[in-house]
Amino acid sequence: MKIKIAVPSKGRISEPSINILEKAGLGLKDRESRKLISKTFNKDIDVLFARASDIPEFVQDGIADIGITGIDLIKESEADVIELLDLKFGKTNLVLAAPEDSNIKSIDDITSEMTLATEFPTLTKKYLEKNNLNLKIVKLSGSTEAAPFIGVADLITDLTSTGTTLKMNHLEIVDTLLKSSIVLIANKKSVETKKDLIDSVSTSIKGVLDAARKKLLMMNVKTKDLECVKEVMPSMGGLTISDVLSEEETVAAQAVIDEDEVFDLVNKLRNAGAKDILVVPIERII
Incomplete structure (x- = not known):
């Protein structure tokens, strides 16, 4: 019986994800070629490269048995998966931000006539509903921080780790919707049918985390x-x-x-x- 581990194919969390697998003893045989699927030095474990945003659903649907991705992406996709481990890297916040020269300084300053741009419409909608707000949401696939300055939206929700990019774009944080980090997740059925292999992977990765520093x-x-x-x-x-x-x-x-x-x-x-x-x-x- 084999398992597949879904790992981000590119982006800021790709290399750290691969590195933690290698430290756990799951070195990739095809790391340089970056094929869609790479074998590891364990004959029963393969690595599937995918977009980080696709990994929650891949794991939910059983395309992969285990995955490495962000809490923000899991919550946004509403994927039904099991969280095994917090991998202690890629910490970031999903925040509500507005132009620093606007009158929006707190959530109390937001009105339903405003428009909000985001890459996270599901999480944003839930946040607005929780606060009894009914704004128009514009879904973007990038450069969200530019939206208020080109007339697309009055405010945004976006990911930030330090707030530096927001400040550079003359935006200030109004509120925090979600604190996120990178986690190891598993398919619910795989946890039952492939328990020994999944436990071995989880234990080895936890050993790497416990040894850090x-x-x-x-x-x-x-x-x-x-x-x-x-x-x-x-x-x-x-x-x-x-x-x-x-x-x-x-x-x-x-x-x-x-x-x-x-x-x-x-x-x-x-x-x-x-x-x-x-x-x-x-x-x-x-």
């Missing part, structure tokens, strides 16, 4: 200094201790720590008596 710290410690080292050493599950056969009264100690702790911790460990300290990258934590 983690380091393995290894050191030799004199037995008499071990308690002092323990006192300054944070770790996920305590120190792992083993004997050093070539030296008497010395043990080897290791622990997993956060990357941002390394600089300060190494000096503290040296002062506590540790030596031969190694800092090693971690690929996965299962």
Whole structure:
């Protein structure tokens, strides 16, 4: 039994999606040629390249068993899928924005005579209905930020991660409709019929996420200094201790720590008596 993983074929989330699969041990055999379907080094798992906006429906309809796409696209398409993991990248917000020189400073300033342009008509309509507003919605497929300045609309809803593009186009955020990130999703039937393979993929990817910004710290410690080292050493599950056969009264100690702790911790460990300290990258934590 085989599974297909749908991955964005292009755009800002394509490379990060492929990279996380490769770190999880699912290297693509045809990565350079970018065929529609690429085999991986696991004979039971193939990768299907598709538009990010098509992936929610591909997974819902069983064309792919698993997919990587944005929460915003899932909600917009109203796809009936299972969310397995937040992949911790591609964070963005769907916001309501208006020209900075307009009188629209809050949702209370919006009237039903106004027109709104967006690439997300479904999410936008739900937001307006929730706020008892009945605006005309113009669906665009790009350059949404230009709409208020060419007479297409009074305001827009658009994706932003930093707000920089909006500011460059003299737009300001009025409200936030949705916070989005990139997630791993699965087809409901596939989760039942191909559970083992899907669990293996999900577990491997979660291991990559858990290992992000983690380091393995290894050191030799004199037995008499071990308690002092323990006192300054944070770790996920305590120190792992083993004997050093070539030296008497010395043990080897290791622990997993956060990357941002390394600089300060190494000096503290040296002062506590540790030596031969190694800092090693971690690929996965299962």
